[in-house]
Amino acid sequence: xxxxxxxxxxxxxxxxxxxxxxxxxxxxxxxxxxxxxxxxxxxxxxxxxxxxxxxxxxxxxxxxxxxxxxxxxxxxxxxxxxxxxxxxxxxxxxxxxxxxxxxxxxxxxxxxxxxxxxxxxxxxxxxxxxxxxxx
Amino acid sequence: xxxxxxxxxxxxxxxxxxxxxxxxxxxxxxxxxxxxxxxxxxxxxxxxxxxxxxxxxxxxxxxxxxxxxxxxxxxxxxxxxxxxxxxxxxxxxxxxxxxxxxxxxxxxxxxxxxxxxxxxxxxxxxxxxxxxxxx
Numbered sequence: 007x008x009x010x011x012x013x014x015x016x017x018x019x020x021x022x023x024x025x026x027x028x029x030x031x032x033x034x035x036x037x038x039x040x041x042x043x044x045x046x047x048x049x050x051x052x053x054x055x056x057x058x059x060x061x062x063x064x065x066x067x068x069x070x071x072x073x074x075x076x077x078x079x080x081x082x083x084x085x086x087x088x089x090x091x092x093x094x095x096x097x098x099x100x101x102x103x104x105x106x107x108x109x110x111x112x113x114x115x116x117x118x119x120x121x122x123x124x125x126x127x128x129x130x131x132x133x134x135x136x137x138x139x140x141x
Numbered sequence: 142x143x144x145x146x147x148x149x150x151x152x153x154x155x156x157x158x159x160x161x162x163x164x165x166x167x168x169x170x171x172x173x174x175x176x177x178x179x180x181x182x183x184x185x186x187x188x189x190x191x192x193x194x195x196x197x198x199x200x201x202x203x204x205x206x207x208x209x210x211x212x213x214x215x216x217x218x219x220x221x222x223x224x225x226x227x228x229x230x231x232x233x234x235x236x237x238x239x240x241x242x243x244x245x246x247x248x249x250x251x252x253x254x255x256x257x258x259x260x261x262x263x264x265x266x267x268x269x270x271x272x273x274x275x276x
Contacts, residue, residue, distance in 0.1 A: 010168040012190040012197060015150040017218065019261045028259050032238045033145040033223060055147040055223070059194035062147060062221065080215015082263045083152065086197065088168060088190070103167045124163050126154045128217045 008096040010132070014052070014061035016084040020077050022049055022066040029053050029064065047071040063087070073109070085121065085129035093118045093134035100132070143231040145267070149187070149196035151219040155212050157184055157201040164188050164199065182206040198222070208244070220256065220264040228253045228269035235267070 019025040022040075029035045035053040038061075042049045048067040054060065065084045067074040074081075090096040097107055100122050108129075110120035119133040154160040157175075164170045170188040173196075177184045183202040189195065200219045202209040209216075225231040232242055235257050243264075245255035254268040 007169055010170075010190060011193050012168075012170065012195045013193065014195065015197075015221075017221075017261075017263060019259075021260070024260045028240070032235065032240065033147075033265075034142055035145075035147065055145060058146050058148065060147045060149065061195065062150075078215070079262065080213070080217075082215075082261060083218030086150075086152075100167065105163070105167065124154075125156070125159045126152075126217060127214065128152060130168075 008090055008092045008099050010088040010090055010096065012086065013089050014063050014087045016050075016063040016065050016087060016131070018065045018067070018074065018077065018081050018084040020066070022051060022064060025064050025066075026051055026053070029062065035062070046073045048073070083128060085131045086124075087131040087133065090132055090134055093120075093132070096132050096134075097122075105130075143225055143227045143234050145223040145225055145231065147221065148224045149198050149222045151185075151198040151200050151222060151266070153200045153202070153209070153212065153216050153219040155201070157186060157199060160199050160201075161186055161188070164197065170197070181208045183208070218263060220266045221259075222266040222268065225267055225269055228255075228267070231267050231269075232257075240265075 030037050035055050037053055039052040048071050051064045053062050069076045097120055105122040107120045108123055112119045116136055117133050122130050124130055165172050170190050172188055174187040183206050186199045188197050204211045240257040242255045243258055247254045251271055252268050257265050259265055
């Protein structure tokens with residue numbers, strides 16, 4: 007069985023600055039990264055508490071983003087992310103188990119990424135890092 | 142400022158066995174704990190990937206649970222959990238910042254637990270462990 011490593015939880019927010027004011031300003035999390043994703047028409051931030059390996063990704067998307075529709079109540083959980091070392095095997099394994107790819111695969115030269123859904127409809131990201139660096 | 146440590150993400154599912162078949166059976170996560178919570182009319186499981194400190198809590202509730210209404214699409218993100226060492230200070234700090242307690246505090250002798258909401262309405266659990274043991 008291919009190895010899947012759970013690496014972060016991605017939530018979706020309506021205002022990234024306002025969300026960071028809460029998670030960083032009020033809860034004291036450290037901002038590790040903040041980056042615009044032009045192709046997604048979105049922006050995300052990675053935050054962690056001091057002394058914890060638990061990672062939260064905070065995602066914001068334009069209403070006309072190609073990867074996310076307008077924000078409605080209930081869109082708060084964006085996705086759970088799993089890193090793999092054997093991308094094709096992992097997707098085959100999931101498809102055979104009844105969880106085919108619902109978005110992707112996307113290959114930007116650095117990451118290979120695809121999404122499947124869990125039995126409750128939760129988006130699960132599966133990705134492989136092609137270069138040595140990266141999360 | 143009181144210290145808040147992000148410790149796990151809690152998702153909500155409609156069928157715990159079916160969810161574990163996905164996260165444990167298909168994605169290979171390890172089941173660390175599974176427990177019924179009689180007072181909540183629910184049951185939860187804690188799962189982690191081998192070699193990762195990232196923790197996922199999978200929650201299931203009866204439709205008449207006192208802590209959760211019927212499952213509708215969009216209920217997938219149950220809560221994000223932060224552990225604190227100074228519970229009262231932490232709640233004061235949050236209330237002053239505009240995030241008052243919306244459920245709790247609950248004190249079962251072992252944990253003190255309360256919930257606030259982030260700016261997008263995401264439930265944030267704040268808890269203190271009263272005894273040495275515990276997650």
